[in-house]
Amino acid sequence: MPTPEEAMALFSKRLYALLNEHNINQAELAKKLGVSESTVGKWLLMKSLPRMGIIQKLSEMFHVSKSYFLEEVVDDRQAYYLNPETAELAEQLRTNAGLRMLFKASADLDPDKMKEAYNYVQYLKSKEPK
Numbered sequence: 589m590p591t592p593e594e595a596m597a598l599f600s601k602r603l604y605a606l607l608n609e610h611n612i613n614q615a616e617l618a619k620k621l622g623v624s625e626s627t628v629g630k631w632l633l634m635k636s637l638p639r640m641g642i643i644q645k646l647s648e649m650f651h652v653s654k655s656y657f658l659e660e661v662v663d664d665r666q667a668y669y670l671n672p673e674t675a676e677l678a679e680q681l682r683t684n685a686g687l688r689m690l691f692k693a694s695a696d697l698d699p700d701k702m703k704e705a706y707n708y709v710q711y712l713k714s715k716e717p718k
Contacts, residue, residue: 590660596634599657603631606650609682621645 590598607617614632618625621642630636638646640654647654681688694705 590658592637593634594660595658596631596637598660599637600632600634602657603646606646606652610650620649 607613612620614628615625618628621628623638623642627636627638631638643654643657646652646657681691690709694702697705
């Protein structure tokens, strides 16, 4: 069981990493969570930990488990990156803003609409000079 200081340090480290990864600043996070910027600042400066309800919101927002924020040995996100193809796709999404935009826009489409979008992208690619 980590000490309170260790728990705050781990939480801060993990939250910083997710904010950077998702290009979200402290003010945006505070607004999304319904807390003050100074509260988020305290978490990042290792002065306090959020309540479990906020940790639940964060885990849903960033698609990680609650334990990701609190347990050193748990990093359920890394398991995805053991597959080389998945790792390559994740890296492309991380580094290519246009690809992220398309991914986010199409994520909740039904399969038929997704196929239409794919066909349209293929059509656009066929019109580009080689």
